[in-house]
Amino acid sequence: MFTHYIDLAWRSLRQTPLVTFLMILAIAIGIGVTMTTLSVYHMMSTDPIPDKSDRLFAVQLQPMDDGETWATGDDVPYQLTYQDAINLQALPGDFLRAPMIRAGFSVHLNTPQSKPVIEDARVTDSDFFSMFNLTFIHGSAWTAAQAQSAAPVVVLDEEMAQQMFGKTDVVGESLFLGERRHEIVGVTQKWRPNIKFYDLNNGAFGKAERLFVPFSHVKAYDVDTWGNTNAWKFEETRDFNDKMNSEMVWIQFWVQLDTPAQRQAYGDMLMAYMQQQQKLGRFNREELAYGLQDVNAWMNYNKVISEDNKILVGLSFMFLAVCVANILGLLLAKFMRRAADVGVRRALGASKRQVFYQHLVEVGMLGLLGGAVGIVFAQFGLLGVRQSYDYYNNLASMDWMMLLSAPVIAISACILAGLYPAWLVCRTTPATHLKVQ
């Protein structure tokens, strides 16, 4: 019977092409707008590293004196001081860890033909690559010895390698970061997480870096951050060395802890570390505090998805509701015009339920068609978002889940719109229409 209903629905839609066109247009516009905002929201809220998001932890310490406050829910700063980062890096234990900052360089090949480019770089430890799932296609990360000696080495991603050299296999070649020559030791696959969850200081949706250098370069070459540096008390900082020894917070720190026991042990280590630092005159507080938040908790803590985004999604659904109301009106007119046919079908043995289902199949088909056109509209919407905001490039797209959701939402919306007209038409007394047909 279902295929028969589909056949009837298709005939009915073809019979009234203008009304069908208007209804499909209405639902398509509604779906286009809704899916544009919903897709961006979905991409924003998608777990950026699902296979290990519950094992990667952002580390926070509370270095401030009692009475000092911070713009976080628990008053703990987002970042660490340099000295804490270095000390935590040196803690014993068999787990991956990565202090990091965003820096930047003028990148060139020191040849007349090469055009320098200003490029962000991630200054971090070699554990970063395995912690955040970067894959090497050539070479590898720098060695511990190279990191120890602050050897001038660099890792590029394939896009950067292609841009600078016109090829990806560039291990052993040299690149200049500013005035310093760096040897390329590895090339990674292109790595573009939708959310820059590992460093949310300058926006959650910025582009991931394509250049990586060892964290030891911070001290060796005075590599300062291009991100945020925050202070919570007055300290005289005359040079970069003063900054490194200050209580300013400017370093992000991540650890990978694979088991709850490891997490517990690491928490205890952090507490012990702060107690030890108290003896050295730091952490002047009654209650010591630290933060150890996994990726998703960290994104919530940093309010990656703002209230504005949620309101926008809500508004787009309200717009869809307006479209649905329009479709309801058109369906009402269309179905009631068909009451005479329904009367005949009822006389020939169709139950109210069968008539009801027949009409719901028709509105479902309308939803399917509207959803398909809506996806096309949404693609234009997302293109517009991408054109308007560079940093939305990764976010303003539809993944397979959103592609499947669009027709489901469209069909549901149309069925919602069609419930009342279908109910009304199936309730008509057949006798009323048979005589006058």
Added chain:
Amino acid sequence: MLDMKAISKVYQTDMVQTHALRDFNLHVAEREFVAVTGPSGSGKTTFLNIAGMLEPFSGGQYCLDGVDIGKLNDNARADLRNQKIGFIFQGFNLIPDLNLYENVEVPLRYRGIKSAERKRRVEECLELVGLAGRAKHLPQQLSGGQQQRVAIARALAGRPRFLLADEPTGNLDSLMARQVMELLEQINREGATIVMVTHDPELARRAPRNIQIVDGRVTDFTLYQGRSMDTAMAAGG
């Protein structure tokens, strides 16, 4: 077959109550051919609609083939209508966007009959009404008489035991009307019970049994073709 006792039907508006049927009693036996006549507004069509379960009645008892209709819900009535009743309307009431084949197939689909069996029955019924060659035509491509024959084919496709015809020749010229009447007589001879509402006294006289409805009541009946008055009185209640 059909048994109505003290049936009443009241149409209620805010200000007015209209009694379309009152204390309506009728018994139609299996294989009877009954012509129902009466002036306009007397309740003929209301009776036919109630008989076909197309609208509910206000009071009384109606049994069809031993089933008390008053106790059935809508789905059960739809099933019973589909299984046992065939309709022929004055205005043909063919579905305009379905071709003849599909129109005749409609009641069979609602009965859940399989495709091959549907095909066999539709072809058989179109053959019976002489329109097998026009199966792919749309209703509007046929004359009035042909459309009514399609409606008869549709009514017969479900092999109903009970055929309700509301002015089946009302929109036809006399030649077409005679052909349709002959078809109905043939169907009756083959075993179907027929109740036919008509304004045409000549057609009514061709039915073995006549009843007249005036002001919502059965007021008179006449027997033709040798049936005894006593039997008819018993049947008519």
